Amino acid sequence: MYLKYSLIVPVYNEEKTLPELYRRIEGVIEQLDGQTELILVNDGSRDRSLQIIRELHQKDPRVSYLSLARNFGHQIAVTAGLNFARGQVIVIMDADLQDPPELILEMVEKWRQGYQVVYAQRTQRRKEGWFKRFTAYLFYRLLKRLADVDIPTDTGDFCLMDRQVVDVLNSMPERNRYIRGLRSWVGFQQTSVLFERDPRFAGEVKYTFSKSFALAINGLVSFSKVPLRLSTYVGLLSAVVAILMAVLVLYWRLVVPHSPLTNFTIILVAIFFLGAVQLVSIGILGEYIGRIYEEVKGRPLYTLGEVGGFSSESNIYKQ
Numbered sequence: 001m002y003l004k005y006s007l008i009v010p011v012y013n014e015e016k017t018l019p020e021l022y023r024r025i026e027g028v029i030e031q032l033d034g035q036t037e038l039i040l041v042n043d044g045s046r047d048r049s050l051q052i053i054r055e056l057h058q059k060d061p062r063v064s065y066l067s068l069a070r071n072f073g074h075q076i077a078v079t080a081g082l083n084f085a086r087g088q089v090i091v092i093m094d095a096d097l098q099d100p101p102e103l104i105l106e107m108v109e110k111w112r113q114g115y116q117v118v119y120a121q122r123t124q125r126r127k128e129g130w131f132k133r134f135t136a137y138l139f140y141r142l143l144k145r146l147a148d149v150d151i152p153t154d155t156g157d158f159c160l161m162d163r164q165v166v167d168v169l170n171s172m173p174e175r176n177r178y179i180r181g182l183r184s185w186v187g188f189q190q191t192s193v194l195f196e197r198d199p200r201f202a203g204e205v206k207y208t209f210s211k212s213f214a215l216a217i218n219g220l221v222s223f224s225k226v227p228l229r230l231s232t233y234v235g236l237l238s239a240v241v242a243i244l245m246a247v248l249v250l251y252w253r254l255v256v257p258h259s260p261l262t263n264f265t266i267i268l269v270a271i272f273f274l275g276a277v278q279l280v281s282i283g284i285l286g287e288y289i290g291r292i293y294e295e296v297k298g299r300p301l302y303t304l305g306e307v308g309g310f311s312s313e314s315n316i317y318k319q
Contacts (some may be wrong), residue, residue: 003035003036003088004087004090005034005037006039010074011049011053012042014096015045015047017038021101022153024097024100028102029106032105037086038060041067042306043072043073050306053065053308055311065306065307066080066081068306076301076302080302081303082170087163089160091107091160092179094158099195103193115189116190117188117190120159121194122155122197152192155177155192157180161183162188165183165188168186169186229276235277235281241273295306
């Protein structure tokens with residue numbers, strides 16, 4: 001069967017959202033001009049998400065699903081969906097309905113105009129706290145400034161990609177996946193559609209601050225060498241500071257012999273300062289070395305516990 005569209009939705013503990021998600025996506029599918037598959041990727045959910053996904057698969061043959069053997073993380077779940085997608089046009093969206101499925105129709109129109117990547121760009125985050133908005137604003141602009149590629153600001157994984165683009169993404173062997181960065185790196189004709197992000201439909205936020213911070217670090221380290229250079233710059237600055245402090249100590253010993261700042265105090269401050277610089281530098285190096293370690297281990301990106309709606313030959317990019 002020729003499939004024109006593949007809609008990929010990673011799912012983690014979304015039992016309260018899935019029925020409404022399916023209802024709205026079904027309305028979008030009815031308006032598309034070709035055969036469509038909906039791929040639900042269960043990322044080790046601990047609630048009734050998998051059971052609901054099975055029921056949707058039994059009810060609607062257009063619904064296929066992958067159930068990962070454990071929770072591998074959002075980016076890996078998206079990657080699994082991309083590996084199995086069979087359509088000529090592939091859409092990625094989250095299950096929490098903060099990204100409106102109806103926007104897919106506008107994305108498809110952009111694709112018909114010749115664009116091979118169409119990403120959704122947020123103009124507003126409704127009902128999100130000031131801290132979340134501020135940190136997101138800061139991260140996206142910092143990443144745009146430091147990254148080796150031009151990663152658009154205020155964009156997530158919600159996007160449409162042509163088959164040609166997805167084939168390139170699937171051919172990339174790297175283990176630490178930052179989809180929105182890889183999407184920018186591959187190039188091709190890209191454009192955006194603007195939208196106001198809705199509040200979460202139901203359930204709890206899955207991207208906690210710690211997970212968001214880890215994703216931000218992953219994006220920064222994966223697409224920028226600036227942190228490594230920063231260690232060099234800070235090291236040079238430390239050397240300059242050490243020389244100035246040595247001159248200052250010599251001045252105090254010769255000119256101000258009764259200075260309240262003793263040699264011990266100055267040495268103690270210098271030790272703490274240089275120790276902090278060394279620890280930060282080691283931490284930065286550790287992030288990059290850790291990624292090398294993950295790459296050379298050669299483990300699969302994910303393992304599948306259950307598959308519905310796919311033949312054993314469907315995944316042509318076996319990890």
